[in-house]
Amino acid sequence: MLRMSTLLLRTLRDDPADAEVASHRLLVRAGYVRRVAAGIYAWLPLGYITLRNIERIIREEMDAAGFQEVHFPALLPREPYEQTNRWSEYGPDLFRLKDRRGNDYLLGPTHEEMFTLMVKGEFSSYKDLPLSIYQIQNKFRDETRPRSGIIRGREFVMKDSYSFDLDDQGLATSYEKHRQAYIKTFNRLGMNYNIVAAMAGAMGGSRSEEFLAPCPTGEDTYVLCEKCGYAANVEAMVTSVPAYSGQTPAAMEIFDSPNTPTIDSLVELLNEKFGGPYQASDTLKNVLLMADGEAISVLVPGDREVDLKRLQANLPGVQDIRLFEDADFAKNPGLVKGYVGPQAAAKLGLRLFADPRVVMGSHWITGANEKDKHVRFVTHGRDFTIEKFVESAEVRAGDTCPNCATPVVIDRAIEIGHIFQLGRKYAQALDFTVLDKDGKSQVVTMGSYGIGVSRAVAAIAEQTHDEIGLCWPREVAPADIHIVATGKEDLPFDTAETLAKELEAQGMRVMLDDRRDASPGVKFKDAELIGIPFIVIVGKALADGKVELRNRKSATKTEVELASAVSDILAVVTAS
RNA sequence: CGGGACGUAGCGCAGCUUGGUAGCGCACCAGGCUGGGGGUCUGGGGGUCGCAGGUUCGAAUCCUGUCGUCCCGACCA
Numbered sequence: 009m010l011r012m013s014t015l016l017l018r019t020l021r022d023d024p025a026d027a028e029v030a031s032h033r034l035l036v037r038a039g040y041v042r043r044v045a046a047g048i049y050a051w052l053p054l055g056y057i058t059l060r061n062i063e064r065i066i067r068e069e070m071d072a073a074g075f076q077e078v079h080f081p082a083l084l085p086r087e088p089y090e091q092t093n094r095w096s097e098y099g100p101d102l103f104r105l106k107d108r109r110g111n112d113y114l115l116g117p118t119h120e121e122m123f124t125l126m127v128k129g130e131f132s133s134y135k136d137l138p139l140s141i142y143q144i145q146n147k148f149r150d151e152t153r154p155r156s157g158i159i160r161g162r163e164f165v166m167k168d169s170y171s172f173d174l175d176d177q178g179l180a181t182s183y184e185k186h187r188q189a190y191i192k193t194f195n196r197l198g199m200n201y202n203i204v205a206a207m208a209g210a211m212g213g214s215r216s217e218e219f220l221a222p223c224p225t226g227e228d229t230y231v232l233c234e235k236c237g238y239a240a241n242v243e244a245m246v247t248s249v250p251a252y253s254g255q256t257p258a259a260m261e262i263f264d265s266p267n268t269p270t271i272d273s274l275v276e277l278l279n280e281k282f283g284g285p286y287q288a289s290d291t292l293k294n295v296l297l298m299a300d301g302e303a304i305s306v307l308v309p310g311d312r313e314v315d316l317k318r319l320q321a322n323l324p325g326v327q328d329i330r331l332f333e334d335a336d337f338a339k340n341p342g343l344v345k346g347y348v349g350p351q352a353a354a355k356l357g358l359r360l361f362a363d364p365r366v367v368m369g370s371h372w373i374t375g376a377n378e379k380d381k382h383v384r385f386v387t388h389g390r391d392f393t394i395e396k397f398v399e400s401a402e403v404r405a406g407d408t409c410p411n412c413a414t415p416v417v418i419d420r421a422i423e424i425g426h427i428f429q430l431g432r433k434y435a436q437a438l439d440f441t442v443l444d445k446d447g448k449s450q451v452v453t454m455g456s457y458g459i460g461v462s463r464a465v466a467a468i469a470e471q472t473h474d475e476i477g478l479c480w481p482r483e484v485a486p487a488d489i490h491i492v493a494t495g496k497e498d499l500p501f502d503t504a505e506t507l508a509k510e511l512e513a514q515g516m517r518v519m520l521d522d523r524r525d526a527s528p529g530v531k532f533k534d535a536e537l538i539g540i541p542f543i544v545i546v547g548k549a550l551a552d553g554k555v556e557l558r559n560r561k562s563a564t565k566t567e568v569e570l571a572s573a574v575s576d577i578l579a580v581v582t583a584s
Numbered sequence: 585c586g587g588g589a590c591g592u593a594g595c596g597c598a599g600c601u602u603g604g605u606a607g608c609g610c611a612c613c614a615g616g617c618u619g620g621g622g623g624u625c626u627g628g629g630g631g632u633c634g635c636a637g638g639u640u641c642g643a644a645u646c647c648u649g650u651c652g653u654c655c656c657g658a659c660c661a
Binding site: 098101168317458556 | 585590594595596597609610611612618619620621622623652653654655657658659660661
């Protein structure tokens with residue numbers, strides 16, 4: 009039984025100054041967590057119970073799916089990460105340290121290498137597969153800017169699983185098993201979430217989905233088709249483009265366009281010069297970028313911006329991408345800032361990519377590669393050719409669903425889970441093979457599956473809190489019932505004590521506010537802030553032989569006879 | 585890494601412009617009243633004012649540097 013009189017807990021009346029998002033504010037105020045350093049948090053008893061409840065649910069679902077739990081150290085040697093090249097690839101986000109002999113170590117950001125090596129050390133036959141193993145572990149990332157409290161810390165708790173299969177079909181099956189296990193897990197956690205298509209990204213692999221908990225303070229943006237259910241991270245959103253059916257355009261025609269370095273100024277001039285209506289979407293924007301030191305051009309309709317994240321995610325292998333700067337223009341005198349066109353890209357040595365909207369046969373108004381001159385009727389396929397289409401333009405609400413052409417909505421969310429088919433990258437790098445039926449060595453194929461455990465505490469708090477405090481789903485709450493004794497006589501306290509013990513005997517998890525020195529108002533406020541789903545008040549109503557039962561979420565209050573209180577409360581709680 | 589702000593008691597803040605005994609609220613301790621919505625009165629304990637230099641008879645306050653933190657952006661399996 010949790011007793012408020014002795015619990016290591018001091019609720020705060022004021023919001024902490026450094027907390028912006030609701031989960032952070034409330035978890036600190038309600039005494040669940042305390043900041044230790046930037047992006048590093050300690051868990052007080054209430055918070056730790058909540059965290060462990062989530063871990064327990066995850067374990068139960070992983071075990072039920074037949075996955076086995078293992079555990080690795082957080083402190084790891086450099087060598088395996090050297091072999092997979094992640095020691096350098098991971099960049100400055102990797103926490104690195106040296107021991108007294110000067111050897112390099114790291115604090116694990118994810119454990120693909122260790123899992124692969126563990127299985128490699130034990131198994132060497134196709135008969136041993138498939139295998140899925142998982143751990144719940146603290147992970148470390150030296151984020152440039154930790155933020156939003158528990159949501160994005162530098163140390164956090166994560167459940168990561170890895171599957172090992174002989175072939176792609178096996179991987180697909182393992183992936184699906186994890187997907188189902190995740191659905192069960194997040195349902196039990198009482199979360200609202202969407203499963204969205206994601207980019208497998210630099211990790212390689214063919215299929216990847218994210219579990220996103222919609223929430224205005226989330227850091228991920230995704231699109232959702234409310235008609236057919238298509239959902240995708242904006243990076244993975246597929247542009248739907250109707251086939252181009254326009255007539256063959258006239259030949260290119262250069263015209264004077266003084267002082268029109270921006271799309272807006274160009275559109276204004278077009279309407280004056282040629283009669284309208286012309287729109288930004290009639291023009292072609294040539295966005296110049298440096299990709300790993302190489303100049304590239306990306307073509308997007310003039311009314312769209314390039315989404316750098318989206319572009320990079322769709323240009324596999326590119327590590328670093330940034331917009332052209334004045335210094336880059338200086339090095340490429342053929343490129344006239346504000347008047348760039350794709351016609352001369354090849355001549356200028358630019359690699360040319362285009363958003364799928366720049367369909368073959370479409371014609372555009374674009375720069376003439378000459379100051380104060382533009383050109384119209386520039387036609388894709390006739391006047392320029394591209395290396396390939398690449399998803400790169402910003403995604404907007406109202407863009408059409410690639411499945412059913414319905415306008416999509418855009419929403420923000422917290423990423424709480426990510427599953428993806430890794431393929432053979434790690435097994436290859438670490439030389440993990442098994443013998444197949446024919447006695448031949450085969451590189452195994454892997455999947456990797458993560459759940460942000462500590463982040464889930466915050467995500468649930470974000471989705472379930474209200475103005476007055478936290479409001480947990482029962483299975484994750486630190487207790488089922490919060491019993492408050494009020495008054496100055498012994499009777500309510502003794503009664504509450506007895507009631508608490510009887511409810512515990514029935515399997516209920518009980519928190520008892522047995523503080524003699526706190527006023528009723530303080531106890532009610534604390535109970536609401538802490539957010540245990542049911543609150544029982546033993547006080548005034550005792551005079552009529554009753555206690556009061558409140559539902560934290562709905563704020564409904566009912567009085568029940570003390571004589572039947574245990575079974576009445578039990579019935580209400582278990583029905584929830 | 586760019587832009588902005590802030591470091592004073594466990595938490596929230598004032599004091600700094602104009603240098604002179606470090607203050608308020610919450611929390612904490614002792615006692616009284618109150619006892620169904622963070623109630624009230626009296627009395628207390630707790631801070632090398634982020635750190636290091638400098639100016640000055642004297643620095644929380646002025647100057648220089650440095651470290652840290654938060655917010656927006658960039659970045660983020």
